Amino acid sequence: MKISKRIQNLEPSVTLAATAKVRELKAQGHNVIGLTVGEPDFTTPDNIEQAAIEAIKSGAVSFYTAAGGIPELKEAIIQVTKRDYEIDVKPNQVIVTSGAKFALYALFQTILDKGDEVIIPTPYWVSYGEQVKLAEGVPVFVETVLETDYKVTVEQLNAALTDKTQALMLNSPSNPTGMIYNEKELRAIGEWAVENDVLIISDDIYARLVYNGKHAPYMAAISDEIARQTIIINGVSKTFAMTGWRIGYAIGNAEIIKGMTDIVSQSTSNPTAVSQVASVEALLGDQSTVREMRIAFEERLNTIYPKVAALPGVTLKKPQGAFYLFPNVKGAMEMGGYDNVTTWVNDLLEQEHVALVTGEGFGAPENVRMSYSSSMEDLEEAVVRIRRFIENSQK
Structure with a gap:
């Protein structure tokens, strides 16, 4: 074979x-x-499980949904984004996926052609580079060190930039290091991306899991210009102990989100219906x-x-x-x-x-x-x- x-x-x-x-x-x-x-x-949490049980019993989750997510969950994501990022997004700028990992997969399939490059600071989450390669792209790893808290600098990004660079992968707080970029650092990187027309992929999946009085700023909240250059990746898995429910989402440029939705429509189809209903409760219910x-x-x-x-x-x-x-x-x-x-x-x-x-x-x-x-x-x-x-x- x-x-x-x-x-x-x-x-x-x-x-x-x-x-x-x-x-x-x-x-x-x-x-x-x-x-x-x-x-x-x-x-x-019990309130999330109960919302799922009620949806099952009502028969509301027995059928296909829209490929990119139910309207109620998109609206919940829009509300949470307004609260946390202080930015306004529309439903056509949101896609719900079968886990945040698949949101990344669909994104790379949407934005990359053969040979296109994605800058990925090391250490990095294990799937970033492999997903870029699956889209026939080239992961460009930029090494960071313990002495700088494993954070990439604009100088390093300039050294890695080529005419094939399409995107920069950024994860804060980081898996695996747990380190956080501060607002000054994010602004410098965001302005670099805008200046060089590089898409920022901001993996914010751990943003609410910060400790000892620290705060994790959001890249897309730095400025309107940077927000327009950013695709947000997030989900309910880590914050709400819902890894098994497999719900992630992406927010950003409507054309890119449409492309991702087209990928979903020909691959997974809609995310699990009952998980979507449970995620509405996760985002808007008791915290x-x-x-x-x-x-x-x-x-x-x-x-x-x-x-x-x-x-x-x-x-x-x-x-x-x-x-x-x-x-x-x-x-x-x-x-x-x-x-x-x-x-x-x-x-x-x-x-x-x-x-x-x-x-x-x-x-x-x-x-x-x-x-x-x-x-x-x-x-x-x-x-x-x-x-x-x-x-x-x-x-």
Whole structure:
């Protein structure tokens, strides 16, 4: 059987692979602490579930919807965008998709021709580059460093700019680093994009998960000119503990949104009807559980961060948002004679049954990603095991 070159060249998701390995080992009876998964460990709030149940019982969600989303959900997105970004958008500037990941996929399929380039600062979420390649585009990775909080500068963007540059991928708060761009930094990047006619893809999926008094400004809220140059990617998965419901959305230029809608109409068709109704309640209903989850994540971060930062051979800055730590483990690797972070991660799993995600899939071959979307007990035990692994590897 023939397999296409695009599939042969596709790198599988390291996060999904790591999570699958954890489930496999747990099924075999191993006491594995999995810190791989990129989702809240809370269940969906009751009011959202109840809205879904009522919609099912009424028969309202038994049928196809419009490919780009039901009007009620688009209106909810418009209201939330007005509240958070202070910008006005129209229904034809909004598309609802089967997860924010598919919003990105449809966007790249819409804006890229063969050879078009997308600038992606590293470290980056694992699917950005692969989705660009699936659209026959070229991901142009720009390396950032711990000393600058893993944030890209205008000078670096100028160095990466070519006549084939179509877009810049920006994620704040970042998966995997948890770092946030401030308003001054966003303005400088936004004005650079406007000046060079580069589309900004602003992945805002973690924007409400920020901690310790920090604030995550929105790129599209900086100015009207920058807003017109920006496509917003968002969804309900992280903020509302709805990863399984698969609802994302994109906001921006009406022509691009129409193109994305055409992609959806020939691929997934409409997002799941009941999930769309539930998402209306998520966006417009009671927000108290959102606050409770954010406070819980903040407590875990403040408890676990100093313990991880104190591990031998580990370098780490405190994240400001999302729910990940992204420590540099180069020193720990060298102590144990390792020259490959994936091997280090695999041996940690085999010997101590702690599952992390290799940084190689994020464009950071000296780092690992640790999710603190887990119980405090598991997080503290994981640090004990990691320390033991590092110390034993020196013997």
